[in-house]
Amino acid sequence: SQQGEEDPQALSIQEGENATMNCSYKTSINNLQWYRQNSGRGLVHLILIRSNEREKHSGRLRVTLDTSKKSSSLLITASRAADTASYFCATALMGTYKYIFGTGTRLKVLA
Amino acid sequence: EAGVAQSPRYKIIEKRQSVAFWCNPISGHATLYWYQQILGQGPKLLIQFQNNGVVDDSQLPKDRFSAERLKGVDSTLKIQPAKLEDSAVYLCASSFGTNTGELFFGEGSRLTVL
Structure with missing residues (x-):
């Protein structure tokens, strides 16, 4: 079964707007990662946040992690048409490198 | 640095036939994963290798699926x-195998069974 659940399932915004997507998971984790997948391609790593971190930034990306609520959010600021893709969170179960992916958020950025 | 290589990219077969997918991970990566991604869903872990040993194959349908890491x-x-x-789509990924390591994915092998 999926460890993570992203919401919303789909999101459509205008270029320049911010996009926020959320991930909830079920068990204690080592870390949480976010990946992007363009249509028909493999997944590309975006950012990793450790279980003892609360917030992390990378360029236009901001990730937060709330281990008490077992949830994370990914914010993409000033979105571009090239950000159109599916975004997945992945969690490594505590004590393992077994990465389980969520259901994904399909983001469409309109030019 | 060369990425994760997978082949074939596309395969169409009839039901009850057999198929094999190949993956060459990034050099030096100890951990290798096979994921199955059904259209519109997230990747589902089938099997995880650490070097040439199986770490987890709990989601692998062993009556029909097999995997090895030579x-x-x-x-x-x-x-x-x-x-x-x-x-x-069958996705192969590799990593250094640490708890802060990202996964590097290949482009995937798309299987259509008719």
């Missing part, structure tokens, strides 16, 4: 016999 480098995933519900 000498801790290349890996093959085989399906025999294939069912219609096996139509999916």
